Amino acid sequence: MTYDKKFLNEYLNHYLSNKINNEFVKEYIKKIPKKLYRFRACTENDFDAVEEDYIWLSLANEFEDIKDSTIKYNFKSQKGEIFDIYCDWYPHILKTELKKKFPKVDLSRCNISRELIDEYVDNVIDKSGTYNRKKLKSYMLSNGMKTSEFTIIDEFLGQHMTQENIEKVANSFMDKLNSKMLELKDSFLVTCFTQTFKNDNLWQTYAKKYTGFCIEYDLPKVEVESSTNLLFQFTPMLYGTKKPVDFVELFRIAKMEYCKEDYDKRVAVNMDVQFNLQARTKSKTYDHEKEWRLYLKKDSVKTRKYTFPFISRIILGKDMKERNRARLINIAKKNGFEIYQQKYNLLTSSFSYYKIDKEILKHE
Numbered sequence: 001m002t003y004d005k006k007f008l009n010e011y012l013n014h015y016l017s018n019k020i021n022n023e024f025v026k027e028y029i030k031k032i033p034k035k036l037y038r039f040r041a042c043t044e045n046d047f048d049a050v051e052e053d054y055i056w057l058s059l060a061n062e063f064e065d066i067k068d069s070t071i072k073y074n075f076k077s078q079k080g081e082i083f084d085i086y087c088d089w090y091p092h093i094l095k096t097e098l099k100k101k102f103p104k105v106d107l108s109r110c111n112i113s114r115e116l117i118d119e120y121v122d123n124v125i126d127k128s129g130t131y132n133r134k135k136l137k138s139y140m141l142s143n144g145m146k147t148s149e150f151t152i153i154d155e156f157l158g159q160h161m162t163q164e165n166i167e168k169v170a171n172s173f174m175d176k177l178n179s180k181m182l183e184l185k186d187s188f189l190v191t192c193f194t195q196t197f198k199n200d201n202l203w204q205t206y207a208k209k210y211t212g213f214c215i216e217y218d219l220p221k222v223e224v225e226s227s228t229n230l231l232f233q234f235t236p237m238l239y240g241t242k243k244p245v246d247f248v249e250l251f252r253i254a255k256m257e258y259c260k261e262d263y264d265k266r267v268a269v270n271m272d273v274q275f276n277l278q279a280r281t282k283s284k285t286y287d288h289e290k291e292w293r294l295y296l297k298k299d300s301v302k303t304r305k306y307t308f309p310f311i312s313r314i315i316l317g318k319d320m321k322e323r324n325r326a327r328l329i330n331i332a333k334k335n336g337f338e339i340y341q342q343k344y345n346l347l348t349s350s351f352s353y354y355k356i357d358k359e360i361l362k363h364e
Helices: 005-015 022-031 044-052 076-101 114-124 133-142 147-160 163-187 200-205 219-225 247-258 265-279 284-289 322-335 358-363
Strands: 035-040 054-056 188-194 213-218 234-236 291-297 305-307 311-316 338-345 350-355
Touching (some): 005 234
């Protein structure tokens, strides 16, 4: 089964929908691996989690990889398009602000429109993007505007329509997007799994150079024993270069919402999908991890110690200390799951895994 961008994109479109399609959920669950794994390092917390049948849930902003669950934008190359949208947006902003500050002034003669903004930009803004009040006054008065009306318009246009201010507005919008990204990282509790236990890199890193262990979870058992569609919260991670989110499209949506314009809401939904798609994409340097994650909304979870009694077996690292080995064997005996030992064959440069049978369990 290939878990690519198309697979995850289709999943996110359903997952983020207000109305879950039960048929899609069933088909999706069928495509999830039957077994998932976690590598552990023999800390007290690791032993407790195995013995007490729970997994620890973390926030994405707690991960060591600072790029984890981030969103990539490409703002600089889109400045021209953003400026054009802003010019289209600004008449609405100007009318709103003027009504707030001068509720009794009749603004109808000011003809605040996109045409006015374009004329203003062509006649009043210097090539450097600097506001020229003298040129503005001459231009406005020559077009029949009264001095009192000019004073009102001047205050706002001078503040808002320079390139410097437009960049400030765009940067402010970018800050809001960054806040959304941080909110995304802070709104889900996550646990990480992998598709295979036969991964030298994971044994080296997460199992502390083969001194730790690997837990195997039986996902069909989750489906049978869980009263909710818990497996629908499992998703694969993608690996590769993130394609920047279309900042222009985001700016356009913000403008249409501000102006209360009708637009295809599917565009906004698609942007939300793209946010989540990027948050679930990691650098290709991590593709050996073949990672799956369980995402749970933070406000739906009472404790980070999330009950997950679905261990089918534990595999002991080849260099595990004897006291840790004995401790895990006793836990396996108590909790009723299988336990395996990893061995390394120097001649064939390969690993083998053998089951520690019940007779050994009785004597250890």
